[in-house]
Amino acid sequence: MDSALFPEGVKRCSPKVFLLWSLPWLALLAWGGLSAFLCLWKGLNQTNMSNIFAFALWIVFDLAVIALGAGAFFTGFLTYVIGRKELKSIINAAVIIGFICYSGAVAMLGIDIGQPIRGWFIFWHANVHSMLTEVSFCITCYLMVLAIEYIPIVLENRQLDKVREFHLFGHNLHHVMGVFAATGTFLSFFHQGSLGGMFGVMYARPFAARWDFYVWPTTFFLFVFSAIAAGPCFTILCTKLTEALSRKKLVPDDAIQFLAKLSAWLLSGYLVLKIIDTLVWAGTIVPDSGLGFMDFYKEGPYGVWMVVAEIGIFGIIPAVILMIPRARQNQGWLITACLMNCTGIVLNRFVFIILSLAIPVMPFDRFWSYLPTWQEWGIALAMMGYGFLLFSASYRYLPVFPREKELNPALYG
């Protein structure tokens, strides 16, 4: 029925199967739509956020998907600026994943602020000292860059490509993609960093506070580093999931292995810096605040196990697996390591957001707990539904994986 829209000469499932596959994601979107309506209509009282947990599930999701979406800018940088040719087979997928992550995050932020209609005040009355201003500027600009990077992929659709103007426009965009990749890299560096800086500058919250390096707290650099370490792994995971579901090989091993190896080195470098940062923080900022390291890990369920899990289990172990060539060449180990790496970065963002707010600073203050409402889950999970839908539709109708036919000779003869 819709086969005329498929990329030239490839096979896709029937519309019925595609619709069945889309149903759960559409259901998530409907749940999210209802939640968003309630939050916009009735207000943020629909959530379990509070004056203590000013940031909660949505910000954790936002920061997590933005970090995982870093594969887009980093792969773009490696492909177009550094000139790694083998990554051309995965760059489209990386760009789409990035676009999904960033557009979803911006949509969630639009609901998360109490006065969404005033969102533009950040740009109009910009406080240049605020890390969140830097985040807002860079994310908005980078989302535009991602849209520009996504457009040529959309225009490569078999039917759209027949329109001469679209064909020429898309073709010309391809030629200048290096400029956008470089712009995206610049913007991403600053917003990934500023997201970390947001917490490091909160000097009156000793758990989050970090000392400055030039004008940025160390969390600025740690967030950039961790994002480029985990982003490529998330791109690998999405590609592998698509391969598993479509039962096709879509990306050659050299591209996957290159990204995995790069992740291993970046993750290792990040972990060294993270451990140094944690030790110096524990030896300076913590005692200066009159507290001890363990004072931060005695509230509710947030024990020292979180440090062990974040740095050890979901940091060092995936770094070691990805570092060993034989291990990362093994499909099972590769996926396990990528999953662990991504879990580690999500945990890192969770710790910086939730723990920073949950741990009381005043000695007579009490510990508060927080559990999201169904509306909060609805909006967060709708982002996932949106991601699955857009990526599935892109795979079905666009040449996301340009070497699909070549890599599946048995299927395409």
Add this chain to the structure above:
Amino acid sequence: MSAKQGHEHGKYKYGMVINLDRCTGCGTCTVACAAENNLSVIKDESDKERTISWMQMYKVTNGKPFPDTEVCYFPRPCMHCHNHTPCVSVCPPTATKIDYNNGIVSQIYTRCIGCRYCQAACPYHARYFNWWDGHFPKGTERYLSPEVSVRMRGVVEKCSFCHHRLMRAKTQAYAEGRRELEDGEYITACTEACPAEAIAFGDLNDPESKVSQLIKSPYAFRLLERLGTEPKVYYLSSKDWVRRLADNYHPNEFKPL
């Protein structure tokens, strides 16, 4: 840590001194503040994580069992931090500002986008988000102060040191041909209402003012002083255990008086 050197310029620096030895925890300051500043109520006021109380009353004890138990109340307004004010520097649309001419940290409700970053940055929990539309039970709307704007849903609010009273005092002084305010001419609603006269308010830059005299006391302290936020709210307590509770200390670090 990035607690940068604050601005010391500005003629006035208004501050508050709360004598905890005198405070009975009656809550009059909290009520007076709420009435003066048109604080909205929510349907379930037991939801303490989301109620709005610019002058929050904390009850603390010395942790000892009966009969050695001692209780103290900590009224906690906004600290109007003077040094690198944590909430001011983080606010993306510049909706909160510190006026170094008087030291007051203000909130511009119509500019606040409700991102709540300021709440995350404030260690005193002095900032409140309007989770619901402003609600004033039937009849109470007649008692709203015309000098203070009510707040809309989705914005953050906090103690303003009754800034409108400063405006009122200034207007009065100008009308009388004066350019300077006398000590005590501008005081907050909580200061005025406290039946035990536990709260004093005035210019910390004026060495003759009552507050300047009071903070010379060895019993004077501020909340979380070692973080370097330079709060302009001081407390007085002759009890070591109360002063000990105002900040985090390492074992054997606190020096009793």
